[in-house]
Amino acid sequence: MSGKRISLIVNGESVKAEVLVNRLLSDFLRDDLALTGTKRGCETGVCGACSVLVDGDVVKSCLSLAAQVDGKTLTTVEGLGRIGDLHPLQESFMAHGGLQCGYCTPGFLLAAADLLSRNPDPQDAEIREALSGNLCRCTGYQGIVDAVRNVAESTHGN
Amino acid sequence: MREFEFLEPQTLTEALAMMSEYEDDACVYAGGTALLLAMRQRMLSPGFVVSLGKLDELREITFNPAEGLRIGALARHSDVARAPDVQAHYPMLAGMAGGLANPQVRNQGTIGGNLCYADPATDPPSCLIAMDAEVTIAGPGGERRLPMREFVVDFFTTALEPGEILTHITLPPPRPDRTGLYRRHLRTPAEHRPVANVALTFRDVNGVPEDVRLVIGAAVPVAQSMTRAEDFLTARAITLDVAAEAAAMVAEDIDPISDGRGEEAFRRQVVRAITRRILAEAAGLNWKDAAA
Ligand SMILES: Cc1cc2nc3c(=O)[nH]c(=O)nc-3n(C[C@H](O)[C@H](O)[C@H](O)COP(=O)(O)OP(=O)(O)OC[C@H]3O[C@@H](n4cnc5c(N)ncnc54)[C@H](O)[C@@H]3O)c2cc1C
Ligand code: FES
Numbered sequence: 001m002s003g004k005r006i007s008l009i010v011n012g013e014s015v016k017a018e019v020l021v022n023r024l025l026s027d028f029l030r031d032d033l034a035l036t037g038t039k040r041g042c043e044t045g046v047c048g049a050c051s052v053l054v055d056g057d058v059v060k061s062c063l064s065l066a067a068q069v070d071g072k073t074l075t076t077v078e079g080l081g082r083i084g085d086l087h088p089l090q091e092s093f094m095a096h097g098g099l100q101c102g103y104c105t106p107g108f109l110l111a112a113a114d115l116l117s118r119n120p121d122p123q124d125a126e127i128r129e130a131l132s133g134n135l136c137r138c139t140g141y142q143g144i145v146d147a148v149r150n151v152a153e154s155t156h157g158n
Numbered sequence: 159m160r161e162f163e164f165l166e167p168q169t170l171t172e173a174l175a176m177m178s179e180y181e182d183d184a185c186v187y188a189g190g191t192a193l194l195l196a197m198r199q200r201m202l203s204p205g206f207v208v209s210l211g212k213l214d215e216l217r218e219i220t221f222n223p224a225e226g227l228r229i230g231a232l233a234r235h236s237d238v239a240r241a242p243d244v245q246a247h248y249p250m251l252a253g254m255a256g257g258l259a260n261p262q263v264r265n266q267g268t269i270g271g272n273l274c275y276a277d278p279a280t281d282p283p284s285c286l287i288a289m290d291a292e293v294t295i296a297g298p299g300g301e302r303r304l305p306m307r308e309f310v311v312d313f314f315t316t317a318l319e320p321g322e323i324l325t326h327i328t329l330p331p332p333r334p335d336r337t338g339l340y341r342r343h344l345r346t347p348a349e350h351r352p353v354a355n356v357a358l359t360f361r362d363v364n365g366v367p368e369d370v371r372l373v374i375g376a377a378v379p380v381a382q383s384m385t386r387a388e389d390f391l392t393a394r395a396i397t398l399d400v401a402a403e404a405a406a407m408v409a410e411d412i413d414p415i416s417d418g419r420g421e422e423a424f425r426r427q428v429v430r431a432i433t434r435r436i437l438a439e440a441a442g443l444n445w446k447d448a449a450a
């Protein structure tokens with residue numbers, strides 16, 4: 001099996017790598033780039049723990065080959081905010097009980113970031129729809145919806 | 159996942175040549191959301207994966223009032239849902255594409271991949287049949303066009319011949335007097351795939367439907383036009399009783415799938431309920447007013 005040279009931008013940095021063509025994007029991010037914030041859950045496209053942004057659109061990295069993101073711009077949770085300089089969504093998830101064990105959190109953050117980039121002032125129903133590709137076994141979801149709504153409200157002042 | 163070669167043709171001609179060269183050992187790859195799962199479960203183990211990723215011309219969505227809408231097979235569900243021309247002229251299609259699966263799958267799965275995989279538990283087939291869509295297929299011998307209703311032939315089986323590639327989907331120009339609705343039913347909000355869906359279009363002649371299309375999907379192996387109910391509804395004003403009668407006919411005429419997500423009897427009831435509701439809604443009635 002041949003490899004493929006890919007070059008992409010991950011969290012603002014340019015990355016060049018040689019990957020096996022059957023390498024999953026989620027494995028590439030975690031095992032080759034050591035970006036372990038992206039989680040592997042179901043690995044069948046259901047749970048959303050592996051969500052990342054590709055060219056600004058949230059996708060499930062377990063349903064993609066690394067070979068497919070050649071030339072693209074990716075954001076993982078590590079690129080959303082950093083310790084000491086967290087993204088408003090990360091602050092809000094902490095403030096509103098948007099997480100307990102935290103395993104699902106990176107995926108929810110990226111799905112929420114995609115939503116707010118297109119729709120800065122969503123209704124609750126729109127928040128729930130935007131997060132419908134992500135599962136959480138701990139929070140019961142309400143804390144997550146509250147966290148997202150709160151970021152929208154604090155940037156919109158209503 | 160077994161090993162394979164990942165081929166990235168630059169043109170459709172090159173892609174078709176690769177498909178002819180590697181025949182049964184080759185497989186078209188679009189977004190990969192369906193294929194990767196099948197390959198990881200080793201249901202499919204192609205030696206050559208022919209990625210359409212570089213064929214940008216297959217991504218385009220174009221509209222003109224004389225010819226209608228043309229959607230490239232590589233357009234993602236989210237591209238279809240967000241295209242201004244689709245939103246303006248085909249709101250039923252925009253709503254369907256923007257409501258299926260979940261945001262992540264819509265951002266990666268293509269409409270072509272959805273149709274070619276022919277999984278019954280999907281949304282586009284019934285909606286596209288009700289909108290009189292056609293598909294264009296390129297193959298070693300040239301191009302051919304088929305009505306959408308002839309494209310999916312059975313569970314996971316389409317009319318594609320070996321080596322053929324779906325290039326685009328076309329919809330006739332919108333007609334101001336033609337309206338349509340699409341509705342899907344999920345068992346729980348956490349389940350992405352519909353257990354049943356229904357698409358309805360008709361020409362509204364002073365409140366009376368003509369040229370009715372009523373198509374059921376997901377509950378049946380292949381999305382199906384409900385011809386007996388279509389005839390019954392033609393030239394008949396929709397009341398709650400008419401809606402209930404047509405819905406009962408539809409429930410009787412289908413041969414539902416029975417599996418872990420829903421047994422036959424359950425799916426029949428769901429189909430009856432969503433058909434009654436969509437008809438009531440189309441007529442501006444509240445289905446809750448009748449306890450049928
Ligand atoms: C978690 C989840 C939930 C989902 N929920 C829904 C839902 O609610 N409703 C719904 O409708 N769908 C749903 N889907 C299915 C989804 O829409 C499809 O997986 C997707 O559209 C397939 O497109 P793709 O580009 O990823 O196809 P691929 O995986 O790349 O290809 C699928 C198949 O089609 C063939 N193929 C692809 N493109 C072409 C072409 N142009 N010509 C010839 N053959 C081609 C491939 O060889 C392969 O056999 C869901 C999927 C997942 C993973
Ligand atoms: S690990 Fe990708 S969706 Fe669950």
Ligand code: FES
Nearest residue numbers: 100102136137138
């Ligand atoms: S916080 Fe534990 S799964 Fe969501």
